Amino acid sequence: MTSLTATETATLERAADAPMLAQVERWAAVNSGTGNLAGLKNVVGQLADSFAALPGDLRLVAADPVESVDAAGRVSTIQRGDHLHVRVRPDAPVQLLLTGHMDTVFAADHPFQNLTWLEPGVLNGPGTADMKAGLSVILAALTALEASPLAERVGYDVMINSDEETGSHASARLIAELAAGKNAALTYEPALPDGTLAGARPGSGNFSVIIHGRAAHAGRNPEEGRNALVAAADLAVRLNALKSLELKVNPARIDGGGPNNVVPDQAILRVNLRPATPEAMVAAGTALRDTLAHIQRDHDVHCHLHGGFNRPPKPLDPAATRLFELVRDCGAALGLPPIRWNATGGVCDGNNIAACGIPVVDTMGPRGGAIHSSDEFLIVDSLAERAQLSALTMIRIAERGTV
Structure with missing residues (x-):
């Protein structure tokens, strides 16, 4: 590591020491396909227990109703699972939003249900990369931040929704509400295996x-x-x-x-x-x-x-570019390979956040690949790497008071 203060180094050590792999294995073992309300209830309960370690207020938020058209042309309402929201220090001078999702694309009866080690350090399983691992990184980074002397300068909202994989129709209103007034946002979709981030996105x-x-x-x-x-x-x-x-x-x-x-x-x-x-x-x-x-x-x-x-489309405006550059510079300080970002055809909650005028980097999760398939994998070493990257990014935003 280079260009790090003693305070930053201590915070980063705490982030890397968090029990992220055990959390991923526990959370990914429960099927939480968007339509599996029982599985989502199980997972949100586990997440609430874990995120309760953070100071502030934790609540479960009922999903908004979602309209659906069936094969016979009938319009009906679909029920989605509860969302998790944690709010810490809403009056602090720097305000951040961190988001993730607990749902996967794998239905309750999908054959892809188990975790398998493909090789040492590479874990295959439903939601391992997308994005149970990202949720563990959020918690590790924030837990480390809370032990930092800079913590009092930072307030944050954590939002983990239950329907991102089907378009966040039941959580879009909550995302917009929590994004309002934030200095920046971080979303924890997985980075590519080589660490590349998603930049501009279409709508x-x-x-x-x-x-x-x-x-x-x-x-x-x-x-x-x-x-x-x-x-x-x-x-x-x-x-x-x-x-x-x-x-x-x-x-x-x-x-x-x-x-x-x-x-x-x-x-x-x-x-x-x-x-x-x-x-x-x-x-x-x-x-x-x-x-x-x-x-x-x-x-x-x-x-x-x-x-x-x-x-909505997510172009890279000057504020978003500055946030990407800050993440890149934090990666360099950690000794990581150069962090790059490329436009992608995929969409996520980062689109919704950017539409609120808030700069966001939406691939802050660990490195992995083959998402939305039974070949999905997580590169386990990147858990600590990405927890440190998030913690350092938040510390430096706190130090600057802005992006």
Whole structure:
């Protein structure tokens, strides 16, 4: 380590000594897929017990209701799990937000349930990298910070939500509430195996279009029908044609249809749009509505649009760039390989935080890879490395009083 004060060195030693691996193994052993309410209740209870070691107020926050459209076109409300919120020193001069998520993409009946050592120091398991390990890093870094003489200068909110993997619809309001007025935010998605961070991110919107046509006999009077399935297919092709450098479009699924001798009167198209910039997001919304109007006119059907842009684009503005540079410089002080950041096509809660005007680095978690697959792995040595990186970043923000 270089360029470190005695106070920083003592804090970093505490961060590295935290029992992070044991926590990861314990938390990842419980399935907490976004829809597994029992598993999420188990995990949030364990997290509450662990994070109660921090000073301040800890609470469980009920999830906001989430609207969903099923394969039959019925709109219903989905229940999500509770979110965890810890607030410490809200009147301190420097205010930070640290966020993570307890849910995984693996459902309760998914075959990927167990932890396996792929080789010494590389742990395979559901949520090991994304992001049970990131949660352990948050706790280790904050516990070390609390032992520092600089702790009184820093207040923070920790938010661990239960629905990040499905878009944070049930926690977006809470994220925006906690982001307000913060100097900076750190989110604990995993870094790439070589330590590279995610920089700019596109936005993301998930939409369901319910198309109502008119049923008719496929042989006797098909001309009296209005084929909703054909309209949905045409809509998918037209939306796909909107692709550009500024907009990614993925028509993902069509539900609908029935017997071969019936003109289908209903279909549902699911589509994901990823605009690169705020301007592209506005243009995409306009293009989507215009395309729906053309489909209704050309096919004589009615379209009902559900969903929206739940992740705004996250460009790198000057404040965010300064925060990235601070993290890079802290990595250099720790003797880590040079920390770089690249634009990525993925989205996360960092998008929501950046939309509030708060600089955020959203890949402060340990190094790992193959997330969202049964090959997911955590590089265990990076637990201590990333806990120290977070602790030093927060200390230096406290010393400066700003990013």
